[in-house]
Amino acid sequence: MRRFSIVTLATIALALPTLAAAEFMQVKKEKQFRSQIVDRKLTDANGNWTIIKSDGTQSGSFNGQTYVGAWKWNGRYWCRNGKLGGQELGTNCQLVEIDGTSTRFTRDKGKGKSGGTYTIN
Secondary structure (H helix, E strand, O other): OHHHHHHHHHHHHHHHHHHHOOOOEEOOOHHHHHHHOOOOEEEOOOOOEEEEOOOOEEEEEEOOEEEEEEEEEEOOEEEEEEEEOOEEEEEEEEEEEEOOOEEEEEOHHHOOOEEEEEEEO
């Protein structure tokens, strides 16, 4: 009986972080994007950060390199064009998801690589 209890408790303990995590939901409207993300500092676990500004510009720092760019909302996607460390990144429209305290961007309208999770400050 004791062995069963330890295994059961261990299983529950491992599942709790998953159960407690909020579910990411797609941001589909520009109004929601502006109210929850724009003009706030977004920071990832590595200290990279960006601010997507209400005037259509964006700035930040990624891996020690300066990022500057412009953005617009297009349909259900956030589209950005910028330079990282002086190198043109080109335009990319991205799926935006939010869970209340975090956001993530996935390139190529959600079909590409995720840019990671950012804490909304």
